[in-house]
Amino acid sequence: MSTWEGAWNDPGPPDHSPREIITALHLTRVYRHPRAITAVNDVTFSIFEGEIFGLLGPNGAGKTTLFRMLTTLLRPSAGGAFIDGHSITEEPDIIRSIIGVCSQNTTLDPDLTAWENLDFYGELLNLDPEVRDARIRDLLKVSGLSDRGGLPIRTFSRGMMRRLEIVRAFIHNPRILFLDEPTMGLDPASRQAIWGQIRKLNGHGVTVVLTTHYMDEAARLCHRVAFMDTGEIVAIGAPQSLVDQIFSGEIIEVPLPPASERLCGEVLGIPGVISVHADGGLLQIVTRDPDQVLPELRRLIPFEGAGLIDPVARPPTLEDVFIRLTGEARKGRGRME
Numbered sequence: 001m002s003t004w005e006g007a008w009n010d011p012g013p014p015d016h017s018p019r020e021i022i023t024a025l026h027l028t029r030v031y032r033h034p035r036a037i038t039a040v041n042d043v044t045f046s047i048f049e050g051e052i053f054g055l056l057g058p059n060g061a062g063k064t065t066l067f068r069m070l071t072t073l074l075r076p077s078a079g080g081a082f083i084d085g086h087s088i089t090e091e092p093d094i095i096r097s098i099i100g101v102c103s104q105n106t107t108l109d110p111d112l113t114a115w116e117n118l119d120f121y122g123e124l125l126n127l128d129p130e131v132r133d134a135r136i137r138d139l140l141k142v143s144g145l146s147d148r149g150g151l152p153i154r155t156f157s158r159g160m161m162r163r164l165e166i167v168r169a170f171i172h173n174p175r176i177l178f179l180d181e182p183t184m185g186l187d188p189a190s191r192q193a194i195w196g197q198i199r200k201l202n203g204h205g206v207t208v209v210l211t212t213h214y215m216d217e218a219a220r221l222c223h224r225v226a227f228m229d230t231g232e233i234v235a236i237g238a239p240q241s242l243v244d245q246i247f248s249g250e251i252i253e254v255p256l257p258p259a260s261e262r263l264c265g266e267v268l269g270i271p272g273v274i275s276v277h278a279d280g281g282l283l284q285i286v287t288r289d290p291d292q293v294l295p296e297l298r299r300l301i302p303f304e305g306a307g308l309i310d311p312v313a314r315p316p317t318l319e320d321v322f323i324r325l326t327g328e329a330r331k332g333r334g335r336m337e
Helices: 063-070 092-098 114-124 129-142 158-168 188-203 215-221 239-246 260-268 290-300 318-333
Strands: 020-031 037-048 052-056 078-083 099-102 176-180 207-211 224-229 232-237 250-255 273-279 282-287
Touching: 020 063, 020 207, 037 063, 037 078, 037 207, 037 232, 052 063, 052 188, 052 215, 063 078, 063 176, 063 207, 092 099, 099 158, 114 129, 114 158, 129 158, 129 188, 158 188, 188 207, 188 215, 215 239, 215 318, 224 239, 224 318, 232 239, 232 318, 239 318, 250 290, 260 273, 260 282, 260 290, 273 318, 282 290
Parallel strands: 052 207, 052 224, 099 176, 176 207
Antiparallel strands: 020 037, 020 078, 224 232, 250 282, 273 282
């Protein structure tokens, strides 16, 4: 497995929950029709009880396939995984009783009320009617929808429907909640509401595993994240830890002017420059001393004459980590179709 080694300096789980609750061992999935494609390649990692864990990566990275194997919807081609000590291949029924799953696509019945949707799902899970009623009241409260329980779903906004779907996955009081792109396509206010809901569930001891394309979401919510690309985990750790390990300084970005290869070498020679990275039409410069580097950079590049915006330094983000790691992975191994 090709891995960015520095990212494996993993700070571990939250202090209050050191026990592994999910363990994947050499997990592999190969799709063989119409041609062999390795969607997940020899993945080994652990998720700890009580943490919010994010699976990140570009489209086609293998996140959804890994998600489906961990939730027993897809059998691995090789390797295996254990959910709270139970094998995903040997004990799928037990695992389904202790996990909740909220997929990307809505499965709510628009003609039923919020209460009826939850009640129907609870009945499918064979919950006792009295227990079911109490759970529905609690979950409507958690989702902030207590005053809308009697309204049909077709009157709900997308954000409200998403909040209901998340608590529906929690109706049988699972120990682990799997969320696939929980806020995709939602407006900022709805995303904030979902984040609060996830934190509230996690605060009651629920382990949360989520996939997301939103790096700000991962940075704000997750105790740890795993970056996937071309079927492999290329980095794992706490969001800020990964940022600090990959970017040991501030970032200055400028558009790539002509003769960029020569320029890269000259910029790298500026005192205080740690690294120079050219990608996507930008020259990304990492430095611990932007006050020293910026004047020299302005002397090298005639920003005003070239019509370029005067450069400034900024702190690195998890999005920078995403671009750096997955970009390097694609160059080194090629993209999975």
